Amino acid sequence: MCQVGEDYGDPAPEGPPPPRPGRELKCVKCSEGLPVVVIRAGDAFCRDCFRAFYIHKFRAVLGKNRLIFPGEKVLLAWSGGPSSSSMVWQVLEGLSRDSAKRLRFVPGVVYVDEGAACGQSREDRAKTLSDVKRILQTLGFPWHVVTLEEVFALPPSVLRCSAPEPVGTVGTYKVAVDSFLQQQHTLEAEGVGDSPSSAQGEAQPSQPCTQDPQNLAEPPPAAQTEALSRLFDSVKTLTAKEELLQTLRTHLILHVARTHGYSKVMTGDSCTRLAIKLMTSLALGRGAFLAWDTGFSDERHGDVVVVRPMREHTLKEVAFYNRLFAVPSVFTPAIDTKAPEKASIHRLMEGFLLRLQAQFPSTVSTVYRTSEKLVKAPRDGCASGPRCLLCMCSLDVDTADSATAFGAQTQDFSQMQPPTPLAEAGAPTVPCRSAEVGRAPNCCQGTRPCRREDSRARVIKQLCYGCRVNMKDVVSRSHSWVVTGEAHPPGLGATQPLVHGHPLLQPSLDPLPPYILAEAQLRSQRLSPEIQEYLLENSDDRAHASGSGAWGPPEDGGEEGQTVCDCINKNIFN
């Protein structure tokens, strides 16, 4: 205040400024502690309350659904990322509690090394693996590290849906829990320290060494790595690559679970990730399977059930928890790391949802809530139809329904003959001697579908809509050589590009791992004996319908073939 006579040299007269009323926040839960995080919109939590809230959510999701029975073997799918690390950490904590609240299942951890698909060098992969191993060894449960290259050694039985275990009702669950607890009491009374069926929070020295027979020390064979790189190179778009990677990873984890007797797999998908996944699946044409893709439990594989216990935690909560409580995680670059936002549908959706979330803070929870209203019901109630080869959901394409989006894409009303590009696609697998100087490489003139087209068509026919769209992006370089003076003898490597123009990009599914192609073959052979006796070998049909494409080929043969041909004949999709 400017007053006459005031001495400005005085030190500040009063002490610390009085506390401003109403500005000191307290934890909204306990009203005592100092808040350290803000969850949702304006709920400030102190450290302990946040921890309790987070753990409670995890346990509540597990408890509410009552799917995991005591003593069950559960495989934790750990990617090294924050959500799955948090999940593993929760399980670790949950097992080390006192017996009343202890988690009652028997966990194991699996880590899939996807370095080859993401284009990492050997040294980077080795380094990541050593970090991974270090963390896994501190956990105390059995762990398995598998490389993605092992998909080339998978058996076709991975794609078969095994008979599901009889699902218990709530009553069965309670009975199981009670009997388990009783068993515990008896064992403790008899003086046995920790029974073999109890949780293995106490690290037994022999446990951490449990790993797969394929020792970590040897990197996977170079041929497999190269095959994997070739597979991913033959996929044109990042969207299809991501989907393919996810499919292969799922199959691999499924195989590990089946081999080692795990009946449940836990994945660390958080609420945010699931909301993004839901919108992405929608855009990929997987509307029929949303409930399986984003629900709590996914039992499409039959004996192994995939469970998502982190589905109510937002990514923000996970990040805060990991930071506050020092949860170890390993950063590994994914297939879409540093990709521009417009590169794939997954990235686009992620960017869109997160931006919208900034504007309307309830977007993610709204989408999540809608996902809870979805049910696992095939459209006509027939659950026993054929299943997709790759994603193992009941097929959602119906050639009879032509006034639908699928129908619109399989018909073509331009009244045209199969165009020349397709005829080129009919290039033979066996290089024809006649494909020599001056002639275009369509020696069979598209008059009959060749073997390569057949195998591709066979696989496509057994896929659901979403997987078909993805497969459209799988093309491989042609192995034809032609139109120059020097006729390369077929014996030489088939990697010579065409001298004229660019190498032909033919739709071919050869780079796919053998188990997929084998299973496709098996399934198609299983169908045909039923109708073989009724089919007439009609060569006109085959010539007429040689334009096979991504949407499904003509059937082999007469009567049966004709009705299907109506819808998918003359399509020109490539």
Place this chain on the structure above:
Amino acid sequence: MPAPQCASCHAARAALRRPRSGQALCGACFCTAFEAEVLHTVLAGRLLPPGAVVAVGASGGKDSTVLAHVLRELAPRLGVSLRLVAVDEGISGYRDAALAAVRRQAARWDLPLTVVAYADLFGGWTMDAVARSTAGSGRSRACCTFCGVLRRRALEEGARLVGATHIVTGHNADDMAETVLMNFLRGDAGRLARGGGLGSRGEGGALPRCRPLQLASQKEVVLYAHFRRLDYFSEECVYAPEAFRGHARHLLKLLEAARPSAALDLVHSAERLALAPAARPPPPGACSRCGALASRALCQACALLDGLQRGRPRLAIGKGGGARDEEGPPPPPPSDPGSAPGPADGECGAACKERCE
């Protein structure tokens, strides 16, 4: 490099590539193919039986212009007769010009035209008046919600006036894709459960409605209009920038760049959604005031108008909105931020294109 030959007639030079398939076609063959596809949709979906009197919702825009033109070409084959019904929402500077385009079309094609105006049907409420009334609420306007609902009523009235048996509107695949995205983002399980088909059969006395262009992509509609040299009105509504649908539209454009078949993939997803029975809307009854189709005591149009009359325009919008009787304001939204009062609450709920739901 000269254009390739038309892949269909192999005679003329190709004039375009079809956006979805990349096939090169000349103008005439493309138009023929487009018409054939629409015909197939109508026949396979059994949308318009022979002898139907079809009211075409004509706004003067590209979709309804193309729809009217194609149906006029196909009418002899389908055995239906057409009437044009245009709705005048009373948006100055926009609708007048659009209506002029419709009148020109009606004259050119020699189709009977009926214009129904909001001002006549809804007691003097034009969209401009509605916009003024809702503008003062602080947040962005919800006038698109009103427009969508009221237009549907107006179309129904107009169709009855001309004695129609079916109503068709020009929604294309992109519209349907945007709708499903929007419904998910807003958590509108009821609309998700209702949508997905090619139209509605018309329960409880409402006229059956359908969308013959539903499987055609927007780009093809524009191309068709170009090659047939159709005269349409192409400006966007003055209230459109505030619509929530704009987000979905922007997203769809990005998705189509990443994957050209994105719109149809979304339509396929929408067709195959399976929602819990509890989430589905209750079977519709009749509005207690006007007798139209309603899932609650008052149909949405009456509820909205009610709110307008009482000076509380947000009365019937958003979750928990709907039929409000004379007593009491709606309950306050629950304090849990997760229950989505966000985009659902009047942030342009049933935006402009929801003429059919």
